[in-house]
Amino acid sequence: MASKKALVASSLSLCTASWLVSGQGQAVHAADDIRGMNPSEWEDERVAQAVLYQYLSPISSVAEGNLATKKESNPLTYKVKRGDTLYGIGKVYGVDYRKLAAFNRIKNPRLLQVGKVLKLPLKRKWVRVKEGETLESLAKTYKTSEKLLKKLNPGVAAAGSVYTGQVIAVPSPIKVKMPKMGRENGSKRKVLRHASAAAGASSFSWPVWGQITSRYGWRNGRMHNGIDIWNEKRTSNVIRAALGGRVIKAGYSNGYGNLVVVDHGNGWVTYYAHLSRITVSKGQVVGKGQSLGYMGQTGNATGVHLHFEVHRNGRPVNPLSVLP
Numbered sequence: 093m094a095s096k097k098a099l100v101a102s103s104l105s106l107c108t109a110s111w112l113v114s115g116q117g118q119a120v121h122a123a124d125d126i127r128g129m130n131p132s133e134w135e136d137e138r139v140a141q142a143v144l145y146q147y148l149s150p151i152s153s154v155a156e157g158n159l160a161t162k163k164e165s166n167p168l169t170y171k172v173k174r175g176d177t178l179y180g181i182g183k184v185y186g187v188d189y190r191k192l193a194a195f196n197r198i199k200n201p202r203l204l205q206v207g208k209v210l211k212l213p214l215k216r217k218w219v220r221v222k223e224g225e226t227l228e229s230l231a232k233t234y235k236t237s238e239k240l241l242k243k244l245n246p247g248v249a250a251a252g253s254v255y256t257g258q259v260i261a262v263p264s265p266i267k268v269k270m271p272k273m274g275r276e277n278g279s280k281r282k283v284l285r286h287a288s289a290a291a292g293a294s295s296f297s298w299p300v301w302g303q304i305t306s307r308y309g310w311r312n313g314r315m316h317n318g319i320d321i322w323n324e325k326r327t328s329n330v331i332r333a334a335l336g337g338r339v340i341k342a343g344y345s346n347g348y349g350n351l352v353v354v355d356h357g358n359g360w361v362t363y364y365a366h367l368s369r370i371t372v373s374k375g376q377v378v379g380k381g382q383s384l385g386y387m388g389q390t391g392n393a394t395g396v397h398l399h400f401e402v403h404r405n406g407r408p409v410n411p412l413s414v415l416p
């Protein structure tokens with residue numbers, strides 16, 4: 093390592109080396125030297141500095157030699173901006189949005205607050221770029237995207253490429269414990285579910301993650317009996333039973349399009365409309381979280397979304413009043 097450092101340092105003028113390893117007093121001195129140079133020398137100097145910096149920085153020295161890589165222990169974070177969705181953020185970082193939700197204990201994707209700092213199930217790992225490696229090959233090796241590599245390495249983003257010997261950060265996944273869906277784990281849970289349904293449907297879950305594109309209530313002079321939920325996955329969205337129960341309708345129904353209706357007992361019934369495909373049949377008993385079909389645009393729908401209704405004793409209620 094020492095010989096490598098010496099090699100790089102020897103190719104530089106003495107004043108540059110002193111700038112990088114010195115305190116403030118000498119930095120002024122170095123700046124004076126730069127002013128005296130012609131522009132092409134100044135450009136060379138900048139490149140040389142970048143190379144030297146890689147060798148002298150603490151990260152670089154840790155990565156040198158036997159310690160080829162170093163992992164940070166803290167997860168990466170992301171500050172939520174206006175218009176962000178869990179799905180969108182997950183896509184940028186190559187993380188499943190359900191993992192993001194579980195990792196941050198987010199129960200309600202609707203309440204993704206602007207300014208909230210999300211923990212990403214990713215750590216920074218430092219690696220040295222080997223001979224012949226490119227952004228593209230690094231992205232492949234570390235199962236990530238060039239876009240994210242640039243995001244993690246502003247220097248790489250600015251240069252548009254990597255160079256041999258450069259130390260860069262790559263994402264390393266953190267294992268996320270996923271919450272279990274209601275259907276698993278047998279009858280004990282089922283009993284509990286029925287008890288809470290009787291107590292006021294406190295155990296309803298979201299039929300699908302996404303943004304609410306239309307709320308319950310009066311809309312253009314007409315009553316909207318449910319909520320509309322949408323996300324970018326569109327027709328690949330699996331729609332899930334909000335609570336266990338029996339399917340009392342599974343088929344086409346005029347304005348609703350492909351519709352599934354589930355009776356949960358105690359007067360509670362849920363509607364899942366505009367589905368592109370239905371995967372249950374009438375009379376079937378479904379557990380909470382069990383798939384019913386896929387998001388779609390059938391019936392009277394202007395775009396792909398789920399229209400979700402909750403009825404209590406034959407009357408629609410605001411789904412947001414029972415969803416967690």
Ligand SMILES: [Zn+2]
Nearest residue numbers: 318319320399
């Ligand atoms: Zn609707």
